Amino acid sequence: MPDHPAASPLPPVAAEAVIIGAGPVGLFQIFELGLLGIHAHIIDSLAQVGGQCAELYPDKPIYDIPALPICGAQELIDRLLEQAKPFHATFHLGQEVTAVQALPDGKFRVATSAGTELHAGAVVIAAGVGSFQPRRLAVPAIEELEGKSVHYRVRSAADFHGKDLVICGGGDSALDWTVALCDKARSLTLVHRRAEFRAAPATVARMRELVAAGRMQFIEGNVIAHHRDNERLVAVEVLATDGGARRVPAEQVLAFFGLHPKLGPIADWGLELERKALKVDTEKFQTSVPGIFAIGDINTYPGKKKLILSGFHEAALAAFAIQHHLFPAKRQFLQYTTTSPIMQKRLGVATADEH
Numbered sequence: 015m016p017d018h019p020a021a022s023p024l025p026p027v028a029a030e031a032v033i034i035g036a037g038p039v040g041l042f043q044i045f046e047l048g049l050l051g052i053h054a055h056i057i058d059s060l061a062q063v064g065g066q067c068a069e070l071y072p073d074k075p076i077y078d079i080p081a082l083p084i085c086g087a088q089e090l091i092d093r094l095l096e097q098a099k100p101f102h103a104t105f106h107l108g109q110e111v112t113a114v115q116a117l118p119d120g121k122f123r124v125a126t127s128a129g130t131e132l133h134a135g136a137v138v139i140a141a142g143v144g145s146f147q148p149r150r151l152a153v154p155a156i157e158e159l160e161g162k163s164v165h166y167r168v169r170s171a172a173d174f175h176g177k178d179l180v181i182c183g184g185g186d187s188a189l190d191w192t193v194a195l196c197d198k199a200r201s202l203t204l205v206h207r208r209a210e211f212r213a214a215p216a217t218v219a220r221m222r223e224l225v226a227a228g229r230m231q232f233i234e235g236n237v238i239a240h241h242r243d244n245e246r247l248v249a250v251e252v253l254a255t256d257g258g259a260r261r262v263p264a265e266q267v268l269a270f271f272g273l274h275p276k277l278g279p280i281a282d283w284g285l286e287l288e289r290k291a292l293k294v295d296t297e298k299f300q301t302s303v304p305g306i307f308a309i310g311d312i313n314t315y316p317g318k319k320k321l322i323l324s325g326f327h328e329a330a331l332a333a334f335a336i337q338h339h340l341f342p343a344k345r346q347f348l349q350y351t352t353t354s355p356i357m358q359k360r361l362g363v364a365t366a367d368e369h
């Protein structure tokens with residue numbers, strides 16, 4: 015008999031609306047729902063908010079956000095967060111939504127990879143091009159070592175100190191970590207399939223200096239196999255582009271091949287799809303299941319353009335549709351933030367004598 019009873023699962027969290035995806039469009043959905051007095055929970059598989067803007071091009075300027083002639087992609091995300099702040103959304107980051115199921119009472123069960131379960135009155139899918147997954151090493155059985163000695167992101171740099179380290183990739187992440195960890199690791203080998211790199215030229219030059227000084231090595235090629243001593247990684251086999259195979263000591267491997275979006279579980283939720291996008295109407299941005307809405311890059315309708323601006327418009331209209339779905343008896347009317355005391359109160363900008 016176990017010495018303590020099995021932990022009972024946490025009760026599901028009751029939510030008015032759940033937003034799946036914290037990219038720019040999901041973040042703006044918090045705001046639009048908040049203006050109508052609806053609280054949101056927002057979930058993202060990534061550890062940080064911002065979707066493509068934060069993950070793929072944080073430093074790039076965007077020129078087509080209305081009234082912001084130029085805005086950095088990360089800056090846009092920071093501004094959206096600031097704008098949504100008064101509505102106190104609940105963030106669930108670093109967890110993928112794995113299931114969305116209709117419940118008999120008309121609500122939806124939303125379950126995540128971290129074991130979070132919510133029961134929501136409405137669901138908004140703002141999942142962009144899908145959840146970002148790291149491109150993995152094409153090495154047989156290497157997945158068994160993931161999180162132990164094979165990593166696709168650095169959680170704690172100290173894990174690599176004093177270790178035989180192999181870093182794979184030719185972009186900024188691979189080169190930045192190569193330079194940062196070179197003096198900390200016991201040995202460091204950078205493996206990249208080409209002699210050219212996509213990283214900042216200054217970092218590439220620094221890496222070449224470190225190689226010339228004998229402090230690390232660079233091999234042009236691919237990791238094709240690994241060697242273990244019981245469960246412990248001890249070396250990798252690198253096939254160099256000159257055709258030679260080399261065994262390189264490796265206790266830890268860091269691979270930075272970029273991220274690719276995966277539609278993933280969304281395809282299994284029984285929603286009508288067209289070319290990997292969710293079909294919606296253009297009045298409510300509702301999917302084929304009433305109560306489940308889809309906005310931003312994930313949806314499709316005649317004339318759809320995958321622009322942040324389009325996603326913002328979709329979020330505004332979806333918010334009204336969600337309000338009607340949750341409170342069908344409530345009369346709806348358009349209010350301006352400029353003049354509406356109730357909206358200003360929700361925004362926390364109302365002056366004391368107004369209420």
Ligand SMILES: Cc1cc2nc3c(=O)[nH]c(=O)nc-3n(C[C@H](O)[C@H](O)[C@H](O)COP(=O)(O)OP(=O)(O)OC[C@H]3O[C@@H](n4cnc5c(N)ncnc54)[C@H](O)[C@@H]3O)c2cc1C
Pocket residue numbers: 034035036037038039040057058059060064065066067070071075076077078109110111112140141142143144145146278279280309310311312320321322323325
């Ligand atoms: C290099 C580049 C430049 C661009 N420049 C511009 C520009 O100048 N102007 C413009 O308008 N647009 C631009 N875009 C397009 C713009 O970035 C997208 O239209 C926008 O990011 C879409 O926002 P979104 O919120 O719909 O989706 P995304 O930004 O893709 O965010 C979706 C989020 O959902 C999460 N997610 C997906 N599935 C799940 C799941 N099952 N569980 C939990 N989380 C999930 C993802 O992790 C992601 O964080 C550019 C795109 C790129 C790649």
